[in-house]
Amino acid sequence: MLSSSSQSPLAGRSVQTVRYELITLGDELLLGLTANTHLTFIGSALGRQGARLTRNVTITDDAEAIATQFRESWARSDVVITTGGLGPTCDDRTREVIAGVLGQELVFEESIREAIEARFKRLGRTMTENNLKQAYRFSRGEVLPNANGTAPGLWVEQDGRVLVMLPGPPNELNPMLIEQVLPRLARLGLLAEREAYVQIRTAGVGESALEIRLQPILQPHGSALSIAFCAHAGQVDVRLSSPTGERSLAQLEAVAAECAQSLGEDFMCYGHDSLAKVCADLLRAGEHTLAVAETATGGSLANAFTDICGASKFFAGGCVCYSNESKMQLLDVPECLLAQHGAVSAENAVAMAAGVAERLGADFGLAITGFAGPCGGTKENPVGTIYIALYTPCGVWSRKLCQPGPRPTVKQRAVNGALDWLRRELVRSSRRTADATAPGTADCQRIPGHQQG
Amino acid sequence: MLSSSSQSPLAGRSVQTVRYELITLGDELLLGLTANTHLTFIGSALGRQGARLTRNVTITDDAEAIATQFRESWARSDVVITTGGLGPTCDDRTREVIAGVLGQELVFEESIREAIEARFKRLGRTMTENNLKQAYRFSRGEVLPNANGTAPGLWVEQDGRVLVMLPGPPNELNPMLIEQVLPRLARLGLLAEREAYVQIRTAGVGESALEIRLQPILQPHGSALSIAFCAHAGQVDVRLSSPTGERSLAQLEAVAAECAQSLGEDFMCYGHDSLAKVCADLLRAGEHTLAVAETATGGSLANAFTDICGASKFFAGGCVCYSNESKMQLLDVPECLLAQHGAVSAENAVAMAAGVAERLGADFGLAITGFAGPCGGTKENPVGTIYIALYTPCGVWSRKLCQPGPRPTVKQRAVNGALDWLRRELVRSSRRTADATAPGTADCQRIPGHQQG
Numbered sequence: 063m064l065s066s067s068s069q070s071p072l073a074g075r076s077v078q079t080v081r082y083e084l085i086t087l088g089d090e091l092l093l094g095l096t097a098n099t100h101l102t103f104i105g106s107a108l109g110r111q112g113a114r115l116t117r118n119v120t121i122t123d124d125a126e127a128i129a130t131q132f133r134e135s136w137a138r139s140d141v142v143i144t145t146g147g148l149g150p151t152c153d154d155r156t157r158e159v160i161a162g163v164l165g166q167e168l169v170f171e172e173s174i175r176e177a178i179e180a181r182f183k184r185l186g187r188t189m190t191e192n193n194l195k196q197a198y199r200f201s202r203g204e205v206l207p208n209a210n211g212t213a214p215g216l217w218v219e220q221d222g223r224v225l226v227m228l229p230g231p232p233n234e235l236n237p238m239l240i241e242q243v244l245p246r247l248a249r250l251g252l253l254a255e256r257e258a259y260v261q262i263r264t265a266g267v268g269e270s271a272l273e274i275r276l277q278p279i280l281q282p283h284g285s286a287l288s289i290a291f292c293a294h295a296g297q298v299d300v301r302l303s304s305p306t307g308e309r310s311l312a313q314l315e316a317v318a319a320e321c322a323q324s325l326g327e328d329f330m331c332y333g334h335d336s337l338a339k340v341c342a343d344l345l346r347a348g349e350h351t352l353a354v355a356e357t358a359t360g361g362s363l364a365n366a367f368t369d370i371c372g373a374s375k376f377f378a379g380g381c382v383c384y385s386n387e388s389k390m391q392l393l394d395v396p397e398c399l400l401a402q403h404g405a406v407s408a409e410n411a412v413a414m415a416a417g418v419a420e421r422l423g424a425d426f427g428l429a430i431t432g433f434a435g436p437c438g439g440t441k442e443n444p445v446g447t448i449y450i451a452l453y454t455p456c457g458v459w460s461r462k463l464c465q466p467g468p469r470p471t472v473k474q475r476a477v478n479g480a481l482d483w484l485r486r487e488l489v490r491s492s493r494r495t496a497d498a499t500a501p502g503t504a505d506c507q508r509i510p511g512h513q514q515g
Numbered sequence: 516m517l518s519s520s521s522q523s524p525l526a527g528r529s530v531q532t533v534r535y536e537l538i539t540l541g542d543e544l545l546l547g548l549t550a551n552t553h554l555t556f557i558g559s560a561l562g563r564q565g566a567r568l569t570r571n572v573t574i575t576d577d578a579e580a581i582a583t584q585f586r587e588s589w590a591r592s593d594v595v596i597t598t599g600g601l602g603p604t605c606d607d608r609t610r611e612v613i614a615g616v617l618g619q620e621l622v623f624e625e626s627i628r629e630a631i632e633a634r635f636k637r638l639g640r641t642m643t644e645n646n647l648k649q650a651y652r653f654s655r656g657e658v659l660p661n662a663n664g665t666a667p668g669l670w671v672e673q674d675g676r677v678l679v680m681l682p683g684p685p686n687e688l689n690p691m692l693i694e695q696v697l698p699r700l701a702r703l704g705l706l707a708e709r710e711a712y713v714q715i716r717t718a719g720v721g722e723s724a725l726e727i728r729l730q731p732i733l734q735p736h737g738s739a740l741s742i743a744f745c746a747h748a749g750q751v752d753v754r755l756s757s758p759t760g761e762r763s764l765a766q767l768e769a770v771a772a773e774c775a776q777s778l779g780e781d782f783m784c785y786g787h788d789s790l791a792k793v794c795a796d797l798l799r800a801g802e803h804t805l806a807v808a809e810t811a812t813g814g815s816l817a818n819a820f821t822d823i824c825g826a827s828k829f830f831a832g833g834c835v836c837y838s839n840e841s842k843m844q845l846l847d848v849p850e851c852l853l854a855q856h857g858a859v860s861a862e863n864a865v866a867m868a869a870g871v872a873e874r875l876g877a878d879f880g881l882a883i884t885g886f887a888g889p890c891g892g893t894k895e896n897p898v899g900t901i902y903i904a905l906y907t908p909c910g911v912w913s914r915k916l917c918q919p920g921p922r923p924t925v926k927q928r929a930v931n932g933a934l935d936w937l938r939r940e941l942v943r944s945s946r947r948t949a950d951a952t953a954p955g956t957a958d959c960q961r962i963p964g965h966q967q968g
Contacts, residue, residue, distance in 0.1 A: 090745040092568040093712075094559025095752065095787065098551045101573065106547025115545040116580075120554065120571040123743060127569075150723040151744045190727045210920065212723070231746055233924040259546075270603040270665070274643045290576060291604040292543040293684060299548065334548065353841075360821020361814035364835040368813020371890050371922060379841035381834055382817040388806075388832035388875050392845055422841050437824050467663065469824060471686040 077112045077254040078307070083139040084118040085131060087146035087156055088230065091120045099232050100145045106334075107239055112254025113247075123147060128159045136163070140223055141252060143243075146230035148213040150192045156227060157198060157216070164220055167201040174198075174205060178212045206242045210234045217246065224250070259303035260314040262321055263330040265337060265482040269293045276300065279320050283309070287317065295471065296478040297330070297337070327486050337481040338366035344488035345376040345426070348495065352484075353424035354380040355393055355414040357405065358432040358448060359473050366477060378422040383414065393417030406432055406443045408460040411451035415460075419453045426488075427453030430480050432463075434472045448476040452483055454491070530565045530707040531760075536592040537571040538584060540599035540609055541683065544573050552685050553598045559787075560692055565707025566700075576600060581612045589616070593676055594705060596696075599683035601666040603645045609680060610651060610669070617673060620654040627651075627658060631665045659695045663687045670699065677703070712756035713767040715774055716783040718790060718935040722746040729753065732773050736762070740770065748924065749931040750783070750790070780939050790934040791819035797941035798829040798879070801948070805937075806877035807833040808846055808867040810858065811885040811901060812926050819930055831875040836867065846870030859885055859896045861913040864904035868913075872906045879941075880906030883933050885916075887925045901929040905936055907944070 084104055090096040101118050108115060119135065121127045128147070135142050147156030161168050174197040182189040196213045199205050203225075206215030211234035216227040226243055228235045247253050264272060269291050280289055286308040290301040300321065302314050309317075322329040331340050345352055356363045364380030367373050381392045386405060389395040395413040403409040411431050419427025428450070435445030446466030452459055463479050465472065537557055543549040554571050561568060572588065574580045581600070588595050600609030614621050627650040635642040649666045652658050659668030659679075664687035669680040679696055681688045700706050717725060722744050733742055739761040743754040753774065755767050762770075775782040784793050798805055809816045817833030820826050834845045839858060842848040848866040856862040864882050872880025881904070888898030899919030905912055916932050918925065 088745070089743050089754065090752070091554065092558050092571065093562040093754075094555040094557065095562075095714075096745060096747065097555050101544065102547040102550050104547065105545050109546040109548075114575075116575070117584075118545065118573040122567075122569070131570075149744070149746075151726045151742075153741075153743045187721065187724065190723045192726055193723050233748075233920045236921060261548075268640065270643045270646050271640065273604045273645055288606075289604075290542050290606045291602070292541070292549060293602075294549060295686075299543070301542065301546075354835075358821075360826070361817030361833060361835070364814030365818055368811075368835065368837070369922070371888070373813070374837045377837050379834065379836045379838055379845065380814060381832065381845065382807075382814070382821065383832045384821070384827045384830050385832055385875070391874050392832065392834065421844050422838065435824070467686045468689060469822070 077252065078114070078258060080113060080141060080252050081139045082108060082113055082115045082141045082143070083135045084115055085135055085142065085144045086118060086120045087123060087128065087144060088120070089122050089153075092122060100228075100230075100235060103232065103236055104143060104145075104239060107244060108253070109258075111244065111248070112258040113252065114258070123153045123155060125155050125159050128156060129163055132160050132163050136221070136223065136225070141226070141247070142223065143226045143228065145228045145235060148196065148215075148227060148229045150190075150195055150212065152192075154195070154213075160225070160227065161200055164200070164218070164225075166203065166218070166220075168198040169201050171197055171199045171205060174214055177207065177214070181212060206238055208234055208238060210237060215242070217243075224252070258311075259301050260311070260318045260332070261299055261301045261334065262318050262325075262332055263297060263299050263335070264325060264328050265297050265330045265478070265485070267298060267325075267328045269298050272298050272300065275324065276321050279317065279324060283317065287314075295474045296482065327489060330482075330485065336366065336369075337478055337485060339370055341481055341485050341488060342367060342370045342373065342376060344485065344492060348488065348492055350425040350488070351376055351378050351423075352426045352428065353378040353418040353422040355383060355418040355427070355429040356380065357383055357414075357430065358434040359430045359476050360384070360434075362473055362477050363428065363430055363480060366481065378424040379418075381414075381418055389414065389417075393421065404440075404443075406440075406447060406449065408449050408451070408462065411449035411460045412453075412458050415451035415453040416458050425455055426484065427451075427458075428480050428484055429453075430476050432472075432476060434469050434476075435466070436469060446472050448472070448479070450476070450480045450483060452480075452487060454487060530705065531567070531711060533566060533594060533705050534592045535561060535566055535568045535594045535596070536588045537568055538588055538595065538597045539571060539573045540576060540581065540597060541573075542575050542606075545575060553681075553683075553688060556685065556689055557596060557598075557692060560697060561706070562711075564697065564701070565711040566705065567711070576606045576608060578608050578612050581609060582616055585613050585616050589674070589676065589678070594679070594700070595676065596679045596681065598681045598688060601649065601668075601680060601682045603643075603648055603665065605645075607648070607666075610648075613678070613680065614653055617653070617671065617678075619656065619671070619673075621651040622654050624650055624652045624658060627667055630660065630667070634665060659691055661687050661691060663690060668695070670696075677705070711764075712754050713764070713771045713785070714752055714754045714787065715771050715778075715785055716750060716752050716788070717778060717781050718750050718783045718931070718938070720751060720778075720781045722751050725751050725753065728777065729774050732770065732777060736770065740767075748927045749935065780942060783935075783938065789819070789822075790931055790938060792823055794934055794938050794941060795820060795823050795826065795829060797938065797945060801941065801945055803878040803941070804829050804831050804876075805879045805881065806831040806871040806875040808836060808871040808880070808882040809833065810836055810842075810867075810883065811887040812883045812929050813837070813887075815926055815930050816881065816883055816933060819934065831877040832871075834867075834871055842867065842870075846874065857893075857896075859893075859900060859902065861902050861904070861915065864902035864913045865906075865911050868904035868906040869911050878908055879937065880904075880911075881933050881937055882906075883929050885925075885929060887922050887929075888919070889922060899925050901925070901932070903929070903933045903936060905933075905940060907940060 203218035208214045213229040218225040288303045292299045361382045367377045383389040394417045415427040415429035432448030433439040433445045439445035448463040600607045656671040661667045666682040671678040741756045745752045814835045820830045836842045847870045868880040868882035885901030886892040886898045892898035901916040
């Protein structure tokens, strides 16, 4: 029925020239009600295997819009991936519309019906009739079973092209892509084994300053090197690739290493690790433990660490202390300190960092307090004012940040600022340990003290 | 230089027929390194004012790709919005490429240079030469000043169409859209004053079951009513609109009210409020306070509440207790309980909920413990097992959820499950208060006790 890998319609093509296009369907995306996580997930999964999406188009659930867009994408691409519109309800039209464009029949597949019924039984629910809509497959196509939902995916090879149709819910789509779609694409020779670009992540430097600092290293390569900068909340990523293939991956890695060397502590990592992951690795390597306390960031700091699997190895815990009562009860912040300096103060940040570390017996304590806005704030400490404190085996210090902006931005910058400070301190601490000349207290005093502004 | 509102190129058009298209630029989007938050933000901002994006296309930073895509979008749309590629670095090409397509000159604007220089001075940094690239505007176009970054936005009216070019960083783009772009579009009559659709949010019902339950209400309207379902992690949204204009907004609202009525407690809210926001409103209305404790969800539960401005009014605080030590230290969980039942148990969840509420003097306590995976888990409690406990003025109960999946999905479902339980309890509690027949203990016993599975 279908071509096997030896009959690949795209055999012999280099992976970088395969034109992948993603069509994401759903009014909820265009109305901004749901984030387009499909693009993030599929784009990075393909990118990690040397393939690149050339385009992502998001359109409405409207039948005519789907047909028009699919025709365009099918004409200009080698692999078209669609997401959404395969579900049981009346607004799920993708299957029918695309079958029509490709001139295929939809045939009822008994095995899908059985799988859907079994799923409902397992969950102790009754299957409603509308679910049977999902039991149809293309007459000349294959079914991608769905272990996490009712709508199976569909795989079609036609006109020397590949069509992959995936269900919308990310918990169904993501495992289907990883476990079924990528292996199939690899068998057809449409994926490489390695990434086609090298990325370095930096923290604490602006985008334009970074470009200037890296120019002496990057400019001599001219057009052989493609350079992309991407700034986000106190971090800037630099991606190096060789669109013409003039530079090998090993050469790109050598250039990246040169950049890393010249950036010193501003260099964070290669690849895609988050600031929290970099800190986690440093904590694990040094066999340190960490506890956190936060007000304004309300759990995002703790969450950044607990997103890492195995966090219990180094993460003792965290407190989100909105009320003064909770600061006293959970972190032993003295009432008189809060009365004298207020909750948004360097003094409170220091008391929180020390309090949480000592309560939980952790080596390091990281605390954030401030006004995330849009309400709150004082004349002295307007919205956007954040105090960060870091407790270490060598002492405890605080810093003030003042970057007004929307609430989520203020929260994210505060978290990134705190994580970057911890990262730099852990890097220095690991150097001190590695250093033959014993560190002693003298070395600790090199750490910047209480810094304002 | 530019047409004023009275000369609007699109004057007299109904807002719903204006074709808005969004072009998001950036390799980092197609490589899945950055989420496309522009689509979410711009789509919802337009949607709230009755306008709809018809399409969003994401393409690479490549000059030819930008030119080709812009030509296509410009030909078929009334308003084209671009994001990204206006920055100072070498991969920022949008301004130059689009000026070329539109046959416009780029002219140096002294006032922009001054603004950029002033910004660097304010931040105590030196302006590098590459920043001057951002000081060019279209010869027949206007500048949208950027209070939060260096790259200003650009506004062009040409060929009976509007072009809006916005900088990529969300903290620069978002205020520029709200403060400058939307008012300009409204002056041109391209935005309505109200939403063009009605949405109800539900929790705890599957998508297909929901459709069947709502069919008796929705089906009689036939094609006059457009219905869209959107499922996400234990919630399903239902959006009602009238594409042909056959139903007025008031009529849509009446249909939505009928749906809400028939759904009972499974109805969560109208509009776009999050589960946490709905709980927050119920807590504030009842003058209750809440404290939370969590392990597996690692701060996401606390974060869901602290994302709400003014959370300190009802949110006492939260603890993220990864270690047993922290459960004992912060929440007074007895050591023998942890030794006997383990940290992932109904008993520990109950102790955590009661512990955090009593420590912080809160009326309600919500706790989550479990295995988020992919590592961890036991034979009895495999990865995906979550215990939730709810402490109320009437007593404390626990529930077990078991939904395996990727770590972020398990975390989000656990948070949503806990929030939905709190929501239902707060709804019942407010009904009891409103009820003339005093509640008493007898009423409290109606709350389901410890439920397994």
